[in-house]
Amino acid sequence: MRGLHADTGYLLYRLGLRSGQLFNTFLQESGLRLRHYAVLRFLATSEGALQRELSARLGYDPSAIVGLVDDLEKQGFAERRPSPDDRRSRIVVLTEDGRAFLRDTDEAGLRVTNDLLGPLGAAERETLHTLLLRMTEEGFGSP
Numbered sequence: 001m002r003g004l005h006a007d008t009g010y011l012l013y014r015l016g017l018r019s020g021q022l023f024n025t026f027l028q029e030s031g032l033r034l035r036h037y038a039v040l041r042f043l044a045t046s047e048g049a050l051q052r053e054l055s056a057r058l059g060y061d062p063s064a065i066v067g068l069v070d071d072l073e074k075q076g077f078a079e080r081r082p083s084p085d086d087r088r089s090r091i092v093v094l095t096e097d098g099r100a101f102l103r104d105t106d107e108a109g110l111r112v113t114n115d116l117l118g119p120l121g122a123a124e125r126e127t128l129h130t131l132l133l134r135m136t137e138e139g140f141g142s143p
Contacts, residue, residue, distance in 0.1 A: 048092060048093035075098075
């Protein structure tokens with residue numbers, strides 16, 4: 001019988017849990033969690049997004065996105081604005097304070113990633129990243 005650690009899916013699950021724990025610990029002071037951070041990082045690469053787009057691209061339930069955006073608005077890191085394409089819709093955009101928060105957390109985020117990937121060499125890290133990116137893009141669409 002195969003052991004639990006022979007199951008790649010289980011190992012990915014464990015790694016995901018550990019990654020979430022490390023990121024949530026690093027974000028603890030700000031009052032944010034990894035899910036908030038993911039929304040901010042996504043918004044940093046866009047001109048804004050509809051909440052349903054955030055839900056689809058990040059894989060979060062639409063009702064969770066509403067709460068995450070509410071939290072980010074309270075912090076002053078994001079805001080809802082009328083969509084330039086459809087006045088009935090609102091887009092979520094990153095504020096200047098949100099950009100500053102991301103700049104201020106870049107180094108700490110890299111430390112968390114380095115802690116997580118500590119057992120791997122530089123080439124292995126690059127290979128892992130490439131493989132995960134391919135799996136994410138083919139399995140879920142662009143991250």
